[in-house]
Amino acid sequence: MIAKIIAILAVTLILFFLPAPEGVDSRGMHMAGIFAGTILGLILQPLPTASVALIGLAAAMMTGTMAAKDEALTGFGNPTIWLIVAAFFIADGFLITGLGRRIALMFVSKLGRSSLGLAYGMALTDLVLAPATPSNTARAGGVVYPIIKSLAVVNNSEPTTTESRKRLGSYLLLTAIQVNTITSAMFITAMAGNPLAVGFAEQQGVHITWGTWALGALVPGVVALLAMPWVMMKIYPPTLRQTPDAPDHARVQLKESGPMSRAEIIMLVTFLLLLALWILGSTIGVNATSAAFLGIAILLASKVLTWNDMAKNSGAWSTLIFFSVLVAMAEHLDTLGVITWIGNSVSSLVGDLPWPLAFAVLLLVYFYVHYLFASNTAQIVAMYAVFLAAAVAAGTPAMFAALMFGFAGNLIGGLTHYASGPAGVIFGSGYVPTNEWFKKSFIASVVNIIIWGSVGTLWLMLIGLWN
Incomplete structure (x- = not known):
């Protein structure tokens, strides 16, 4: 000590x-x-x-x-942080009503023969939702997290002891955050900061459409999604690997559960409403955090949730405190000029290098400087334009540089437990301790860099998104 x-x-x-x-x-x-x-x-x-x-x-x-x-104290007014907190309460609704258990049993009945199968099921869920869900926090915290939490509980994996959490929950949740960074990187509309990157690129003469981004990310994204659950299984394996009897057992339990209760139906309708608002929010002008609080209001008014339920969720309140503090500090670093100074210093160091080497250095620095940030969007705002300009000045093809920095702005979201909104949700669950998060997520980041750096580069060259 x-x-x-x-x-x-x-x-x-x-x-x-x-x-x-x-x-x-x-x-x-x-x-x-x-x-x-x-x-x-x-x-x-x-x-x-x-x-x-x-x-x-x-x-x-x-x-x-x-x-x-x-x-x-400005971080305590950040809407993304309150969206994270709201996600915890929505997850409570899934667990208290039993709807989460019902959904979990349905997943187990189809994919439950192995923990790896469950991880791929969650990855597929995230991928399907990603193109139409601009808030990666809403997607990971409001949709994927409650299901995984229920899957873990059903399989006797809770954050109470090391043995229990490592049984299944730790693996599924840390894999989920790494998967979320990949799905966020695959579509402009999968993360709130992506349109900002596109705007900054436009200011430097690089025009990126929704289709251009999606096409450029398609192959490296699919390869990364196929690889990540398997990689996490190797570096962060659950003790529960095979569950051959689980599908039949789950079907029996579903039958015994009977029809959905009133509370489950309200929770399901509320969830579908939230999903619709998260997907259509940017079109109809409804903020993701506002939608989440509407969901909580419905659950409270219908007595599906009570204030005591919310007050007892220590993970939500702890996350509110530590995430708000870190976001305020990170934003203040940018305001004081520290972030700009770091970016400019790095740019000046690579001016005389061949462009491939200069770009590699810039990309790695841009990636790992995220240890200083508590938000993907904050880093994009502070550093994307600076690093893109430096890369182009060094001779890097503009479209290639703009897309790769755009992808990287999402892949950094799992580096730390404060790296992004989804990371805050996952960490707050208590399944993944800080030291394990830093070690395993660093390895995952290297895997992503290798895949997106090699497969991504070859793919962009092949389809002509190079100049």
Whole structure:
């Protein structure tokens, strides 16, 4: 414990007292030090996640690095974070009513002979929903997560002990977040930040249509989706591998459950309404978070959920705290000029390299700098245009660079438990500890880089999306 605290303080203080580079606000390195120390605290876990985040926030406010009124607490008003919290309560509805168990039993009856089969079933579900669901948080948190949670519970896998969570839940949930990053990368409309990337590319003379993006991502995306559940099975295997009797057992339980109850029907109708609003939200002007809260309101008004049910969901409230703090810190880093300075510094370092090597360096830095971000969209806003301009200036074909940075802006979403909205939902479930998340997700990121970097490059060359 003492060694962990010393390491956290050392990193924080070293960065805190570094002089601010040109173009960076005088508070910039202070914020960088506190943010880095908070992230290290989340990794080493001397205290629970929410406690570490609040200590970091207190340090930022007490040192004057973040003003309490209009800087430190802004993350608590972020709609994406509240969408994550809402997803927890929607998942509660699935479990309390028994609808989640019913859906889980249906999946088990069709695909339940192995945990790998279940993972591919969830991947297919995510892929089908992705083109029409601009909120990857809504897709992962409101649709996929409740089903996986129910599957885990049905198979006696809960986050209460290491043995129990590793039985099935840990594998399915960490695989789900990696799959979600892939499906998000395959369509402009699968993640809220993708249209922003397209807009930034347009400003630099690169015109990307919905079809162009989807065609460019098709082959590497399918290869990655086929590979990821298998890779995760190798590096993060569940103890429950084969369940040959599960399909028959599930069919028996479904029969014994009888017809759907009133609460299940209300939950199903609410879920279908939410799904429709999430899919059509950008067309009819309904925000994904607003839709989620409408769903919660319906569940409360019909007494399918109660306030006590919501109050007892410690995972939701813990996630609200730590995610809000990190988002506020990450946004403040950008405001103070730290993120721009990092991007410009990297760009200047590759100016004399051959363009393939320069592009590889830029892409890797763009990918792994996401350890400093708590949102895909935040990084796209802060760095996409800077890195695209640097790559094109180095001689990289513009369309190729724009698409690859666009894909990468999604694949980074599983690097950490705070990397994206879906990551926050999955981590809040309690099935995947921080140290396991960082280790296994780094390996998954390497697999994605290899697939999208090799297969993706060859595919873009083959179909002419190169210049």
